[in-house]
Amino acid sequence: MTSLRSSSAALPLALVLALALVLTFALGPQAVAGGGGLDDFKEIGDGIERILRAREAASSGGGSGAGQTRRSRTKTTTSSTDDHIRQALGDLGLTSGCEFRCPGGLKYSARPNHTPEANGCGTGPMRVPETLVDFTPCCNEHDVCYHTCGSSKAACDNEFTACMDSLCHSSGLSESDVGICHAQGRIFGLAVAYGGCTPYLDSQGDACLCHNPEDAYKGDL
Secondary structure, three states: OOOOOOOHHHHHHHHHHHHHHHHHHHHOHHHHHOOOHHHHHHHHHHHHHHHHHHHHHHHOOOOOOOOOOHHHHHHHHHHHHHHHHHHHHHHOOOOOOOOOOOHHHOEEEEOOOOOOOOOOOOOHHHOOOOOOOOOHHHHHHHHHHHOOOOOOHHHHHHHHHHHHHHHHHOOOOOHHHHHHHHHHHHHHHHHHHHHOHHHHHHHHHHHEEEEOOOHHHHOOO
């Protein structure tokens, strides 16, 4: 597996990886394992790479000031990573909006005896690549959040990114590696934000029970 440790020169590859992760979450493991969806995956992936290469070429004329600190360059790189990914996703028509609703005007409440599930940072084709810091605790919290009825996907995703940021800060890594750690966290945060709608809706469907509005007040659940 290609390492993301190799400074800003590796970021275009990291961006492609991030967007591939988005599509992996969006299409599901069946598309990754095989079948017709894999052709779509490759076609969109090629489109992503073209978008990113064009954006990189357009911005290559800019440079860093001589007095710019390593930390400010790291922040700029991370912000640029976020911007490039969001722009590329927008060009592909992907958004981060996702909301669980019951059909036909039904309301939802927590399913009795439901136990939230967590599987770390995924398994098989859904597993994220190796990172400088073990993000498993954050992945578990994110899974539990998705599996909690009524939770906001955006809030779960924001907490996930904040958790990874916190681990990077407390990891004892060098300053440069902390910057890379943050960039990796942003990549996976954006991957679930833009590609995690189906897992979120599936988890909410497991955690919630849809019912007529009046049933909640009759104690029928």
